[in-house]
Amino acid sequence: MAEESAQSSPSAEVDDGVPELFQRSFPDVTFQAGRNAAGQAILSVDRKDAARVLRGCKEDPSLGFDYLRNLCGVDLEAQGIEVVYHLLNMRTKQNVAIKTVAPADDCWVEAITPFWPGANWHERETREMFGVEFVGHPDPRNLLLDEDMTIHPLLKAHPLADIELFQGVDVF
Amino acid sequence: MVADFDTIDININVGPQHPSTHGVFRMVLTVDGELVRDLDAVVGYLHRGAEKLLENQDYRQGIGIQDRTEYLAQFPAEQSYVMAAEKLGGFVVPERAEYVRVICVELNRIASHFMFMGAYGTDVGVFGTSFIYGFRERERVYRFFEELTGERMMYSYFRVGGLAWEVMDGFEEKARALLQELKRGINDINGLLTRNEIFIARTRHVGEISAERAIEYGLSGPVLRSTGVRWDVRKDEPYSVYDRFDFDVPVGEFGDCYDRYMVRLEEMRQAVRIVEQALDQMPKSGPIMPEKMPRMLRLPAGEVYVPVESARGEYGVYLVSRGGNHPWRCRVKSPCFTNLQALREMTVGEYVADSVVILGSIDLVLSEVDR
Numbered sequence: 316m317a318e319e320s321a322q323s324s325p326s327a328e329v330d331d332g333v334p335e336l337f338q339r340s341f342p343d344v345t346f347q348a349g350r351n352a353a354g355q356a357i358l359s360v361d362r363k364d365a366a367r368v369l370r371g372c373k374e375d376p377s378l379g380f381d382y383l384r385n386l387c388g389v390d391l392e393a394q395g396i397e398v399v400y401h402l403l404n405m406r407t408k409q410n411v412a413i414k415t416v417a418p419a420d421d422c423w424v425e426a427i428t429p430f431w432p433g434a435n436w437h438e439r440e441t442r443e444m445f446g447v448e449f450v451g452h453p454d455p456r457n458l459l460l461d462e463d464m465t466i467h468p469l470l471k472a473h474p475l476a477d478i479e480l481f482q483g484v485d486v487f
Numbered sequence: 488m489v490a491d492f493d494t495i496d497i498n499i500n501v502g503p504q505h506p507s508t509h510g511v512f513r514m515v516l517t518v519d520g521e522l523v524r525d526l527d528a529v530v531g532y533l534h535r536g537a538e539k540l541l542e543n544q545d546y547r548q549g550i551g552i553q554d555r556t557e558y559l560a561q562f563p564a565e566q567s568y569v570m571a572a573e574k575l576g577g578f579v580v581p582e583r584a585e586y587v588r589v590i591c592v593e594l595n596r597i598a599s600h601f602m603f604m605g606a607y608g609t610d611v612g613v614f615g616t617s618f619i620y621g622f623r624e625r626e627r628v629y630r631f632f633e634e635l636t637g638e639r640m641m642y643s644y645f646r647v648g649g650l651a652w653e654v655m656d657g658f659e660e661k662a663r664a665l666l667q668e669l670k671r672g673i674n675d676i677n678g679l680l681t682r683n684e685i686f687i688a689r690t691r692h693v694g695e696i697s698a699e700r701a702i703e704y705g706l707s708g709p710v711l712r713s714t715g716v717r718w719d720v721r722k723d724e725p726y727s728v729y730d731r732f733d734f735d736v737p738v739g740e741f742g743d744c745y746d747r748y749m750v751r752l753e754e755m756r757q758a759v760r761i762v763e764q765a766l767d768q769m770p771k772s773g774p775i776m777p778e779k780m781p782r783m784l785r786l787p788a789g790e791v792y793v794p795v796e797s798a799r800g801e802y803g804v805y806l807v808s809r810g811g812n813h814p815w816r817c818r819v820k821s822p823c824f825t826n827l828q829a830l831r832e833m834t835v836g837e838y839v840a841d842s843v844v845i846l847g848s849i850d851l852v853l854s855e856v857d858r
Contacts, residue, residue, distance in 0.1 A: 351790050351791045351792065352574045352575045352577075352789045352790065352791040353574050353791050353792070353793070355792070357790075381702060382702055382705060383705045384705065384792070384801065384803060384820065385803055385805055385818065385820040387805060387816075387820075389807055389815070390816070399805070401792050401803075401805070401820075405702075405716075405718055405723075408724060410792070412792065431703065432703050432704055432828070433703055433704040433705030433706075433825060434705075435828055436824060436827075437825075444538075457531075458530065458531060459530060459531035459534040459857055460531060460534065461531075468536060468539055469538060469539055469542075475539065475543050
């Protein structure tokens with residue numbers, strides 16, 4: 316931990332009304348709200364509601380979170396894979412991160428590519444890197460990795476190989 | 488255009504080793520005569536697992552990897568990474584360091600755009616001339632950076648909290664002299680391309696995309712602004728000291744290749760304006776690192792997504808920390824990765840020869856796409 320003198324006070328409580336806005340728009344969905352270090356809202360939703368909420372973000376003008384900044388996975392090890400969607404509302408300049416968890420033994424989430432073309436490559440990359448199946452994705456091929464590669468390199472279960480091993484031990 | 492005789496579609500592989508693909512990138516074009524019917528973009532030839540490496544390196548080593556993910560606009564890449572770590576750790580960057588960062592980032596933007604102008608001229612058939620002009624100017628900036636950081640390309644100059652070391656003697660005078668040369672260089676490129684009849688014929692109304700589709704695809708940077716969407720992270724979500732500068736955000740009208748070129752050209756002029764203001768406002772002395780920075784950086788648990796406006800668009804770093812001296816997860820959202828998704832939509836229906844022009848207009852850097 317850094318010295319106190321070099322640090323500012325931790326980001327103060329922000330009230331941008333984003334969690335309340337989502338709760339009003341989706342009264343039947345349970346949101347777990349949080350804030351990141353920049354004070355932006357994080358909303359965790361159940362996997363069965365995620366695609367519906369994201370469709371609402373894109374198509375409901377009262378929400379207006381129609382710009383997908385980023386989509387990625389995070390390995391939570393025993394809990395499974397967390398899929399994070401970073402969204403932006405360009406008019407109000409508000410950010411929100413929608414999160415959903417796919418359990419490790421039943422690793423899938425619904426694809427948003429059918430209605431959100433910008434998610435296409437991001438979902439393909441998350442699929443190959445973490446092994447999350449994006450159900451309903453129109454083109455679930457490997458993107459960055461070899462076509463026939465079946466391991467998922469960004470999982471913590473796949474640590475980096477020793478550099479000697481990687482280059483071939485008998486080089487020297 | 489429908490032929491009144493039977494035609495068959497032919498698949499053509501462009502790349503991965505092809506001078507027009509700006510690196511190792513493959514397009515599988517399905518063509519019907521001269522028209523592109525379908526396009527499959529194949530990326531990943533330059534995938535080095537940067538995100539995995541970032542997870543296994545400590546926060547200072549990660550800065551070096553950021554240079555290598557985006558080797559034409561290294562400073563914005565470094566900046567987003569160190570800003571993410573600073574947000575998590577709650578570090579306050581000294582003002583002087585922020586100004587030096589802005590100067591570096593904007594000069595880097597100019598250098599990157601010069602590289603685009605040069606290569607793009609070659610793409611559309613201004614063979615060689617614009618390339619030499621663009622590279623001459625880019626080299627001036629790189630020489631300045633070399634003096635500042637000791638490296639031509641892989642700078643590793645920013646640190647979490649500030650800068651690695653103090654700027655060289657005569658930084659301000661050298662920067663001002665450089666700006667004068669760059670202004671001439673911008674005018675040279677402008678004179679060479681902007682009103683060039685062949686250039687306009689090759690780029691006007693080629694590869695158009697609408698503002699609605701651009702937002703659906705999540706495009707960013709000059710490709711987004713060329714469609715008329717006035718969104719610039721520097722202006723709309725000001726970070727660092729960008730809120731203290733007076734600069735314009737140029738936008739296009741048609742979202743075609745010519746607009747993308749014009750947006751970049753104007754961005755270079757605006758970058759010159761920002762550097763001039765930054766040199767005026769910069770504190771002449773003062774610290775460049777906070778006092779009492781720990782030698783080994785350990786950040787508290789938490790997460791943050793920090794976007795910056797890189798030369799190619801929104802370069803974001805999503806940093807997840809669980810404590811300790813290296814990130815749990817470091818996602819690099821690279822602008823070209825997202826922008827390249829729209830290539831198919833821009834290209835289908837255009838001529839085969841234009842596919843190279845459209846690809847070039849995205850200004851792609853494959854190391855940043857593949858990471």
